[in-house]
Amino acid sequence: METLLDIRNLSVDFRTTRGRVHALRDVSFKVPKNRFVGVVGESGSGKSTVLWSILGLLAGNAEVTGGAIEFGDRDLLKMTEAQLRGVRGEEISVVFQDPMTSQIPVLTYAEQMQDVLYRRKGMSTEEKRRRAVELMAKVGIPDPETRIDQYPHHFSGGMRQRAGIAMALLTDPSLILADEPTTALDVTMEAQIIHLLQELQNDLDATVVLVSHNLGLVAELCDEVVVMYAGEVVEAGDVRQIFHAPRHPYTRALLECDPARISDTQGRLPVIPGDVPDLAHPPGGCIFAARCPRAMDICRERTPPDVAGQAGGVARCHLLDGPAADPGWPPPEDVQVVQGGRAPAAPLPAPAIGDTPVLEVEDLNVRFQTMGALRARMKGISDPFVDAVLDVSLSVRPGETVGLVGESGSGKTTFGRTVLNLVPAERGSVRFRGDEVRNMPERHFKPLRRDMAMMFQDPVGSLSPRKSVRALVTEPFQIHGLRGVDLDAEAERLCDLVRLPKAFLSRYPHELSGGQARRVGVARALALNPKLIIADEPTAGLDVSVQGEILNLMADLQAEHGLGYLIITHNLPVVRHISDRLAIMYLGRIVEQGDAEEIFRQPAHPYTEALVRGVPQPDPDRRRTHVALTGEVPSLMNRPTGCDFVNRCPYADDYCRQVQPGVSAQPDGRRYRCHYPLTRPARSA
Amino acid sequence: MSEKRSETATGSPAVDTSGVAAETVPDALRESAARERREKLRLFLTNWQGVTGLTLVLLFFASAIFAPWLAPYDPNAIDIPARMSGPTLDHWAGTDQLGRDTFSRMLYGGRVALKVAAIGVSVALVIGLALGMLAGYGPRWLDNLLLLAFDTVRAFPTIVLALATVALTGPSLELVLAIVIVTSIPQYARIARTSTLALKSTDFILAERSLGAGMGRVLFHHVMPNVIGPLLILAAMEVPVVVTVEAGLSFLGLGVLPPTASWGTILNEGYLVIRDTPWLVIAGGIPLILTTLGFTFLGEALRDVFDPRMNRGR
Numbered sequence: 001m002e003t004l005l006d007i008r009n010l011s012v013d014f015r016t017t018r019g020r021v022h023a024l025r026d027v028s029f030k031v032p033k034n035r036f037v038g039v040v041g042e043s044g045s046g047k048s049t050v051l052w053s054i055l056g057l058l059a060g061n062a063e064v065t066g067g068a069i070e071f072g073d074r075d076l077l078k079m080t081e082a083q084l085r086g087v088r089g090e091e092i093s094v095v096f097q098d099p100m101t102s103q104i105p106v107l108t109y110a111e112q113m114q115d116v117l118y119r120r121k122g123m124s125t126e127e128k129r130r131r132a133v134e135l136m137a138k139v140g141i142p143d144p145e146t147r148i149d150q151y152p153h154h155f156s157g158g159m160r161q162r163a164g165i166a167m168a169l170l171t172d173p174s175l176i177l178a179d180e181p182t183t184a185l186d187v188t189m190e191a192q193i194i195h196l197l198q199e200l201q202n203d204l205d206a207t208v209v210l211v212s213h214n215l216g217l218v219a220e221l222c223d224e225v226v227v228m229y230a231g232e233v234v235e236a237g238d239v240r241q242i243f244h245a246p247r248h249p250y251t252r253a254l255l256e257c258d259p260a261r262i263s264d265t266q267g268r269l270p271v272i273p274g275d276v277p278d279l280a281h282p283p284g285g286c287i288f289a290a291r292c293p294r295a296m297d298i299c300r301e302r303t304p305p306d307v308a309g310q311a312g313g314v315a316r317c318h319l320l321d322g323p324a325a326d327p328g329w330p331p332p333e334d335v336q337v338v339q340g341g342r343a344p345a346a347p348l349p350a351p352a353i354g355d356t357p358v359l360e361v362e363d364l365n366v367r368f369q370t371m372g373a374l375r376a377r378m379k380g381i382s383d384p385f386v387d388a389v390l391d392v393s394l395s396v397r398p399g400e401t402v403g404l405v406g407e408s409g410s411g412k413t414t415f416g417r418t419v420l421n422l423v424p425a426e427r428g429s430v431r432f433r434g435d436e437v438r439n440m441p442e443r444h445f446k447p448l449r450r451d452m453a454m455m456f457q458d459p460v461g462s463l464s465p466r467k468s469v470r471a472l473v474t475e476p477f478q479i480h481g482l483r484g485v486d487l488d489a490e491a492e493r494l495c496d497l498v499r500l501p502k503a504f505l506s507r508y509p510h511e512l513s514g515g516q517a518r519r520v521g522v523a524r525a526l527a528l529n530p531k532l533i534i535a536d537e538p539t540a541g542l543d544v545s546v547q548g549e550i551l552n553l554m555a556d557l558q559a560e561h562g563l564g565y566l567i568i569t570h571n572l573p574v575v576r577h578i579s580d581r582l583a584i585m586y587l588g589r590i591v592e593q594g595d596a597e598e599i600f601r602q603p604a605h606p607y608t609e610a611l612v613r614g615v616p617q618p619d620p621d622r623r624r625t626h627v628a629l630t631g632e633v634p635s636l637m638n639r640p641t642g643c644d645f646v647n648r649c650p651y652a653d654d655y656c657r658q659v660q661p662g663v664s665a666q667p668d669g670r671r672y673r674c675h676y677p678l679t680r681p682a683r684s685a
Numbered sequence: 686m687s688e689k690r691s692e693t694a695t696g697s698p699a700v701d702t703s704g705v706a707a708e709t710v711p712d713a714l715r716e717s718a719a720r721e722r723r724e725k726l727r728l729f730l731t732n733w734q735g736v737t738g739l740t741l742v743l744l745f746f747a748s749a750i751f752a753p754w755l756a757p758y759d760p761n762a763i764d765i766p767a768r769m770s771g772p773t774l775d776h777w778a779g780t781d782q783l784g785r786d787t788f789s790r791m792l793y794g795g796r797v798a799l800k801v802a803a804i805g806v807s808v809a810l811v812i813g814l815a816l817g818m819l820a821g822y823g824p825r826w827l828d829n830l831l832l833l834a835f836d837t838v839r840a841f842p843t844i845v846l847a848l849a850t851v852a853l854t855g856p857s858l859e860l861v862l863a864i865v866i867v868t869s870i871p872q873y874a875r876i877a878r879t880s881t882l883a884l885k886s887t888d889f890i891l892a893e894r895s896l897g898a899g900m901g902r903v904l905f906h907h908v909m910p911n912v913i914g915p916l917l918i919l920a921a922m923e924v925p926v927v928v929t930v931e932a933g934l935s936f937l938g939l940g941v942l943p944p945t946a947s948w949g950t951i952l953n954e955g956y957l958v959i960r961d962t963p964w965l966v967i968a969g970g971i972p973l974i975l976t977t978l979g980f981t982f983l984g985e986a987l988r989d990v991f992d993p994r995m996n997r998g999r
Contacts, residue, residue: 420895422891422894442899449895449897450897453896461888464892464893464907465889465911475896475898476896476897479896479897479899480897
């Protein structure tokens with residue numbers, strides 16, 4: 001097979017105030033023509049650095065210390081800036097992670113796409129436009145002739161990413177680099193983009209390098225996979241071989257940790273203990289040795305060899321070849337390599353779920369004003385509000401975990417903040433331990449804040465940047481004026497509680513990794529022994545290997561203290577593992593609510609079905625062939641008449657378009673808003 | 686409690702997550718923090734602007750503070766025979782029309798400049814910071830009200846404001862100070878307000894509120910440390926402006942009263958006798974130029990080193 005891009009022994013250093021960080025060390029892999037190559041790794045693995053090295057767009061403090069990047073017969077590292085500019089965009093183009101920030105907000109798509117073709121002097125403006133329209137149609141933008149004259153802010157997130165892909169394809173490049181192309185999108189949008197890329201793959205015979213941390217995405221799309229860890233390629237090979245018979249312990253562990261692959265929802269999630277090593281001083285020997293469950297003495301002393309496999313592919317491990325080779329490695333697929341999963345004799349202590357709810361929300365409504373009263377009067381709008389949360393009823397009992405799931409814009413975060421009295425509510429009732437607390441004045445509510453805590457989405461960003469960890473974890477005591485508390489002792493107690501080494505007490509937030517910062521967040525939430533914790537995306541920004549640790553920790557603390565959790569998330573595989581009950585939110589309404597396991601087994605609402613089926617599976621043999629859900633979440637400003645979901649629902653009929661479904665209940669306690677629930681047998685008729 | 690949990694039960698052994706033995710972490714950490722500070726210092730000291738600025742600023746402070754010991758003469762001592770002399774061995778910077786030693790008057794004039802700069806800038810900084818944070822964090826109506834006040838003050842030309850006030854009260858150093866403070870508050874307040882507004886909706890401020898932190902705590906513990914950096918740099922660059930305002934007002938006879946020496950009054954007197962001797966104007970102008978340059982260089986160098994947005998990178 002013809003090789004299009006050949007990266008050989010690439011090494012890149014970053015000069016930082018901490019010294020030289022060896023971000024890439026001796027990275028080699030080939031990209032064959034007309035194949036999708038996935039580069040997988042956790043944060044800090046150097047996968048993005050590889051991508052930017054190809055284009056010669058590394059940060060100013062980066063320095064390529066060795067190696068070659070051969071593109072066709074040219075070495076990209078030896079090209080002059082002018083030559084590189086000729087390659088960028090024309091022969092190699094990029095699909096960016098965030099379509100919100102990678103497109104020019106003040107130019108229409110037509111102008112932006114004509115600009116992309118600026119080198120084509122012989123091409124007339126009409127021709128350029130025709131080509132742009134053609135590609136916009138190809139990526140599934142409806143009515144491309146008129147929409148091409150719109151600005152990026154007229155497009156929704158998914159449409160923008162489609163347009164981004166069209167722009168990347170415009171010059172007919174021989175290589176496309178995709179940097180986390182679906183990370184900024186919701187589950188249903190992600191499914192659509194994956195489907196689009198699959199189609200393009202069949203149509204265009206494109207060569208794509210896809211960089212992602214999402215194993216599901218890579219399994220769905222790629223032909224070959226390169227697994228990176230801490231700046232080294234630890235394994236590379238065919239996608240089926242990587243996902244079904246991984247040979248490196250890291251690949252194996254990474255796959256075992258992915259919640260989407262674990263069908264058993266009881267027990268703990270497996271984790272890879274430890275952290276990525278400090279690349280300013282990379283340890284000798286195998287880079288993964290410190291975290292490897294099978295590490296031997298030789299691993300710490302000698303760099304393992306690159307061992308070629310029978311089915312092609314290479315893995316860098318002592319277990320495969322040399323004096324320490326183990327014929328029993330890799331073990332069969334059902335043997336768990338990493339610890340902490342189902343195998344160890346530590347089933348979760350079944351949390352005793354109390355009877356009286358700690359939190360009871362009934363018919364809660366939250367509205368936001370969209371314009372001033374005067375402007376609304378002048379424009380003749382009688383009701384200048386949008387309903388962010390509509391008639392939401394939900395309860396959380398002590399010891400229970402309730403998952404609140406929805407796409408962005410569904411109102412789930414607003415709901416969480418309203419419960420905590422950070423956003424005023426319009427109507428309804430919020431009862432905390434039996435007392436009505438909705439819109440309570442802050443001075444009455446403050447004592448209650450000791451009993452309810454919130455964990456925020458961004459683990460590092462939710463910590464005050466100029467405070468040490470010690471000040472952060474002891475702050476709740478100071479805020480609530482608790483006297484007679486030995487703050488140092490409390491800080492150490494909380495550190496123990498969340499298993500954070502005490503030495504970290506003197507660190508500042510920017511010196512913590514995501515997982516460590518998340519632990520500090522948990523410690524702060526737990527400082528005053530609350531009864532209820534509202535966690536907004538507790539695993540956002542965490543790597544697969546770390547999120548298991550945090551979720552296990554949260555489960556332990558729940559069992560110990562009888563905490564009630566309300567977990568707000570869009571990550572279905574995660575929520576499946578930790579929730580007792582689920583509530584699915586769409587456009588501010590809860591469309592389905594009930595036992596988590598039951599909902600996953602048989603959703604009642606078509607939207608729930610789309611979400612459950614929409615999760616990309618980290619298994620190349622279970623690629624999807626169709627998209628469950630078309631269209632996008634409509635704006636809150638123009639809610640459809642009838643059922644909120646009617647425009648995207650594959651089963652909708654005229655009745656759905658006219659009549660808003662009320663809440664129906666099943667005998668098992670499941671509640672849903674749908675005229676034709678999927679659980680009713682008559683449905684199929 | 687936590688101690689009872691076995692390591693296998695938790696699924697995450699109590700390894701030190703940084704991959705170093707636990708007891709070495711504080712040292713390594715202190716070391717890395719110290720290295721970062723050393724690096725910052727090195728960056729600053731290799732910046733020629735920074736070093737020049739720092740030298741000039743130190744010179745300014747030292748000359749003003751130690752003026753009584755450094756000055757060869759009393760600044761108001763009259764030596765009629767040597768009046769209007771150029772630089773000589775007795776009078777290094779010459780004398781003025783009354784025979785007063787210009788070099789001594791320059792040194793003593795620096796004291797006035799230092800006093801106005803130190804008091805004016807620090808008071809304006811504190812008030813501006815407080816008002817700005819209040820405007821940014823407080824309710825909308827308060828924000829609008831304070832903004833209106835800031836804009837009103839800024840719209841007033843400083844000199845005209847000073848002239849009007851002097852007409853009411855008569856010239857004095859206190860008046861100069863008051864005018865400097867009032868007119869420079871809005872600059873600090875504007876910057877503090879913008880940064881506070883940006884911080885107001887961040888996760889960590891929301892997290893503090895969800896813990897029950899009140900406005901005072903949020904502002905002083907969490908907003909201020911993040912806002913003050915750029916303000917201090919602005920203050921360093923504001924010092925020369927204040928010094929020139931004082932000199933300008935004194936030049937116009939609205940500032941310090943004679944016979945007190947100030948760079949402005951030296952310039953003013955020199956301007957009256959410029960046809961006879963240029964030395965007085967030069968002697969009053971040079972310290973002004975050097976101070977302005979010094980503080981501006983220092984401020985710019987500080988910003989280059991400490992403002993993360995100025996760092997190179999992608």
